[in-house]
Amino acid sequence: MPFHTEVPARVHRALARASELGFPGVCEDPVGPLLATLAAAVPPDGRILELGTGTGVGTAWLxxxxxxxxxxxxxxxELDESLAAAVRADDWPPYVTVHTxxxxxxxxxxxxxxxxFADAVAGKWTGLDLTIDALTPGGLLVVDDMDLxxxxxxxxxxxxxxxxxxxxDDPRLVPARIAAGxxxxxxxxxxxxxxxTAGQSSSARPD
Ligand SMILES: C[S@@+](CC[C@H](N)C(=O)[O-])C[C@H]1O[C@@H](n2cnc3c(N)ncnc32)[C@H](O)[C@@H]1O
Structure with a gap:
């Protein structure tokens, strides 16, 4: 039987907002279900950050x-005030905060x-160092749109x-490329x- 992830109602609503607003930048499979999987594994009192809310698809998966x-x-x-307001107006659990x-x-x-989840220009294409600094030791960074x-x-x-x-090249990180989405x-x-240890690329990891 094929593996199947049920799409949550909030994700459907976020996708509907994207259609209504003509917003093209929603995250694509398999990022959404992956975000849910990783969010479920954050430690007690864990904190999750998404850079670039869009219409809330990634937020809803998280x-x-x-x-x-x-x-x-x-x-x-989210930089765009109207997008942030549209997402904020949805029904979220109390642990969700949408910053503008x-x-x-x-x-x-x-x-x-x-x-x-680094999914905006800022904190990914520029200012990536700030994002890495904001990652707790043991934390996970997800960067998409990396298919050249x-x-x-x-x-x-x-x-x-x-x-x-x-x-x-960042000695603090252990990265893996996933050819999906x-x-x-x-x-x-x-x-x-x-x-x-400086200069550890994925091909030069310690045993
Ligand atoms: C690829 S979309 C995000 C999609 C969303 N994460 C999802 O899962 O569907 C990128 C978003 O980043 C926002 N953005 C662009 N520049 C930004 C900035 N400097 N700070 C915060 N958000 C920004 C855009 O307005 C856009 O909504």
Whole structure:
């Protein structure tokens, strides 16, 4: 029998908002179900951050993973005030906060997170260092839209390669490329005392 993930009602509503608003940038499968899976695994009192709320599709998948957990927090940041307002108007569990603002400006003020979905220009194509800094040791960073084959523009290809290099070379991170959807990289952040060896790319990991 094929593996099947039921699409939660909030995800359906977020997809409907995207259609109504003509918003093209919703996250694609398998990112959504993956976000739910990873959200369900955050530790007690875990914190989750999404950069780039859009119409709330990723937010809804993350909330589906957290379910009724009262201990965790889910924060999402959106630059566009009307998008943020439309998402905020939906029915969310009390642990969800939709921030309006520039992710790069807000990142240093938000603290650290156990799971970060970097899905905006800010905090991914620019200011990636701020996002990595906001990852708690042991935390997971999900970056999508990393499939070079999707980008004919040489300038954007260079940006994608730079981000990939940064994730591979940061001694704090252990990244993995997943050739699915729009191209995913998932990186875990090592405990600080193990993140001292510089220049460990995925091909040069310690045994
Ligand atoms: C790819 S869409 C996000 C899709 C959403 N995460 C989902 O799962 O469907 C990127 C979003 O980032 C927002 N954005 C762009 N620049 C931003 C910034 N500097 N800070 C915060 N959000 C930003 C855009 O308005 C857009 O809604």
């Amino acid at each position: 909330a589906a993973g957290l379910g009724r957990r009262g201990d965790a927090r889910l924060e999402t940041v 603002g520039d992710a790069e400006a807000l990142l240093p003020t938000l603290g650290q997170f156990d799971l970060i 084959g999707r980008y004919p523009d040489p300038q954007h290809r260079a940006t994608v390669l730079r981000v990939e290099r940064t994730l591979a 729009t191209g995913l990289i998932i990186a875990s952040r090592r405990p600080d005392h193990l993140a001292t």
